[in-house]
Amino acid sequence: MRPRPKWPTQSRPVPRRGERDRVSDTLSQDGTASLLPEAELEDDVLVRVDNLVKHFPVKAGGLIGRTVGHVQAVDGVSLTIRRGQTLGLVGETGCGKSTLARCIAGLIPVTSGTVTFERRDITNLSRRAMRPFRREIQMIFQDPYGSLNPRRRVGAIIGDPFAIHNTATGAERKRQVQELMERVGLNPEHYNRFPAEFSGGQRQRIGVARALALRPKLIICDEPVSALDVSIQAQVLNLLSDLQDDFGLSYLFIAHDLEVVRHVSDAVIVMYLGKIAEAGPKGPVYEMPRHPYTAALLSAAVAADPKLAAARQRIILTGDVPSPINPPSGCRFHPRCPKAAGPCSQQEPPLESKPGDPATHLTACHFPVEAGQDLALADRREWP
Amino acid sequence: MSVTELEFQASVVEAAPEQAIEGRSQWQLTWRRLRHDKMAVASIVVILIITVLALLAPVFAAVLHHGEYQAFTGAGLSSAGIPVGPGTHGFPLGTDYVGRDLLVRILYGARISLFVGISTTLMATVAGVGMGLVAGYFGGHVDTVLARFADVVLAFPILVLALALAAIYGPSLLIVLGVITFFSWAGIFRIVRGQTLSIKEKEYIEAARSLGAGPWRIMFIDIFPNLLGPVLVLATLYIPTAVVFEATLSFLGIGIPAPTPSWGVILSEAQNYYLESWWYVVFPALALLITTLAFNLLGDGIRDAMDPRTERLFAARGNRRQRRTRKTRPAGPDALPPLTVSELGE
Numbered sequence: 001m002r003p004r005p006k007w008p009t010q011s012r013p014v015p016r017r018g019e020r021d022r023v024s025d026t027l028s029q030d031g032t033a034s035l036l037p038e039a040e041l042e043d044d045v046l047v048r049v050d051n052l053v054k055h056f057p058v059k060a061g062g063l064i065g066r067t068v069g070h071v072q073a074v075d076g077v078s079l080t081i082r083r084g085q086t087l088g089l090v091g092e093t094g095c096g097k098s099t100l101a102r103c104i105a106g107l108i109p110v111t112s113g114t115v116t117f118e119r120r121d122i123t124n125l126s127r128r129a130m131r132p133f134r135r136e137i138q139m140i141f142q143d144p145y146g147s148l149n150p151r152r153r154v155g156a157i158i159g160d161p162f163a164i165h166n167t168a169t170g171a172e173r174k175r176q177v178q179e180l181m182e183r184v185g186l187n188p189e190h191y192n193r194f195p196a197e198f199s200g201g202q203r204q205r206i207g208v209a210r211a212l213a214l215r216p217k218l219i220i221c222d223e224p225v226s227a228l229d230v231s232i233q234a235q236v237l238n239l240l241s242d243l244q245d246d247f248g249l250s251y252l253f254i255a256h257d258l259e260v261v262r263h264v265s266d267a268v269i270v271m272y273l274g275k276i277a278e279a280g281p282k283g284p285v286y287e288m289p290r291h292p293y294t295a296a297l298l299s300a301a302v303a304a305d306p307k308l309a310a311a312r313q314r315i316i317l318t319g320d321v322p323s324p325i326n327p328p329s330g331c332r333f334h335p336r337c338p339k340a341a342g343p344c345s346q347q348e349p350p351l352e353s354k355p356g357d358p359a360t361h362l363t364a365c366h367f368p369v370e371a372g373q374d375l376a377l378a379d380r381r382e383w384p
Numbered sequence: 385m386s387v388t389e390l391e392f393q394a395s396v397v398e399a400a401p402e403q404a405i406e407g408r409s410q411w412q413l414t415w416r417r418l419r420h421d422k423m424a425v426a427s428i429v430v431i432l433i434i435t436v437l438a439l440l441a442p443v444f445a446a447v448l449h450h451g452e453y454q455a456f457t458g459a460g461l462s463s464a465g466i467p468v469g470p471g472t473h474g475f476p477l478g479t480d481y482v483g484r485d486l487l488v489r490i491l492y493g494a495r496i497s498l499f500v501g502i503s504t505t506l507m508a509t510v511a512g513v514g515m516g517l518v519a520g521y522f523g524g525h526v527d528t529v530l531a532r533f534a535d536v537v538l539a540f541p542i543l544v545l546a547l548a549l550a551a552i553y554g555p556s557l558l559i560v561l562g563v564i565t566f567f568s569w570a571g572i573f574r575i576v577r578g579q580t581l582s583i584k585e586k587e588y589i590e591a592a593r594s595l596g597a598g599p600w601r602i603m604f605i606d607i608f609p610n611l612l613g614p615v616l617v618l619a620t621l622y623i624p625t626a627v628v629f630e631a632t633l634s635f636l637g638i639g640i641p642a643p644t645p646s647w648g649v650i651l652s653e654a655q656n657y658y659l660e661s662w663w664y665v666v667f668p669a670l671a672l673l674i675t676t677l678a679f680n681l682l683g684d685g686i687r688d689a690m691d692p693r694t695e696r697l698f699a700a701r702g703n704r705r706q707r708r709t710r711k712t713r714p715a716g717p718d719a720l721p722p723l724t725v726s727e728l729g730e
Contacts, residue, residue, distance in 0.1 A: 102590075105594055107590060107593055107594055127596075127598065130596070131596050134594065134595060134596035135596075137594075138594065138595075139590075139591065139594045141587045141590070141591055142587070143587050146586055146587035146588065147587040147588050147590075147591050148588055148591075149588045149592075149606055149609070149610070150610070151410060151609035151610050151612075152605075152606075152609065160592065160595055160597070161595050164595050164596050164597050164601065165595075165596065207591075210591070210595070214595075
């Protein structure tokens, strides 16, 4: 029997989540934990990414293929993922979230910078050298239809990790696969079915079971719920948080849905055009966003409380996301920023803790948003 | 949709009886559709008959007491030295120009044709699939070299090479096999390479890589099963091409050397006698025609059966027939297909 699904509601959050918030808040207030490398508790850090850069060459057509430019997908990103915690990564499409995830998972080579896993450098390892780390770092993919091979049975798909790493064979593998299926809420008797015979949510559970098979320490979730119905999203998110408790997993949780990230994350990073705009513990970032981009994103998100939504002013960003091949000078957000001024187009703002913020709350902005400031009025366009 | 509704739905799914645990594979579905295609079933039957006849060729020879190379200059030829017609002197399909039994020779020819057709297709498929997977998956220089090589092969004048080889080494079965294989793999290579290029961008390939799967495992465990369909169709259609190719080479005298009974050889010999002895050209030509037609129709049938839309076509045809027979019954809401468990979702 599959476990009865939990139904979270806005008014009655899952208590476990609340506890974790308090823990992270106290940690940040007394400054023992921080996103800054020097203030970190080393043992607590599972993954550290240092100044990661990933540029994709843009080639002119023809047989030789002269490189004419670079897509600066990720441009100097540093972050840390702690044991047993969830780091949320938000940003709009094309800001480099997925590229960053693939660099950390070692699926694509990085241009420069380092990725360390439990203090061991895993940057640009060969496939063979990366093999032991594959067991520790797993991925859950966005598309529940594209991420499962349509020609293979579910048992074979979930059994793949065992086959590749030679950890279980024959009846033992089948037993373990069925155990995993049961754990993620699938009927283990559906072992011999094909992915096409499952719904989107069930397929994503298959993906979760596959990621879980090798008992990894880190699971990178690349928009794991954005292709699902809202009701199914909640089920999968609950499953992920249950698994986190049971197995002590750490998550890098990528999404473009701010509310989903708020629900699952302990700390949040907001990316814009390959750079970190704002980073910090969940509470401060959501309650007191300092970067105008974060403020704009939050103002556009659907509020659970209609009264709150009515009281809130929406910040309308003008223009489109600039091309990552030729990003704007200075602050990459300045052409769309309602607060942009002189230095914004000249000087790149450093990612630093702003006055009045906890040490872990970092913002890359020359003119951070102040409390009570109404950005909507600073907008260059009239809201009809 | 409210939470209670969803919960209700979830409990409905839970309560559904557990049945059909074994999922239907693509092959089971294909076979089910193929079974309903009369033309394809007929082709399978014809191919099986031809295969059995070819295997039984020595039995026919023994029963008729006519060896494949045995020339009956007395009974097998008329007084003017012309082949005798079907049914005369115990030759069911008549004789050839030296008085050999035409039926026995055609049956032995079927062995050669089927052997050449199937073995060259197998070799070409293995080569084409292997190289196509490597070229498509690895890309880069490997791909450039292999793809250009395939282009060269496809642009090569086939008969000129066959003639040159036959002139140097003399005609032989080995050269026939080599030439046909060499000119067949490139077509399969192209299809496989193209499919591999598109499949390797799929997320499940990335998932396999993130699990630590190596390139060979990804190529053969993850990509290959997705290629089997088109490759099978293509291979089935290559068999008749190879059969005709062999006959052509033998007809031109650069294939199977003369006394060996191959359909091409028999047709080539018949050139001088077809005015007097129609059976000499009609029966081997019919054998060739029926064989190639059966394989071609089977290939078409498999292609249709692989296409998931075909089932609906057949179903529609079945419904129409039903409606014709039971005209009085209106198509009510009960005509809707029942909702399956998987459609309900979680």
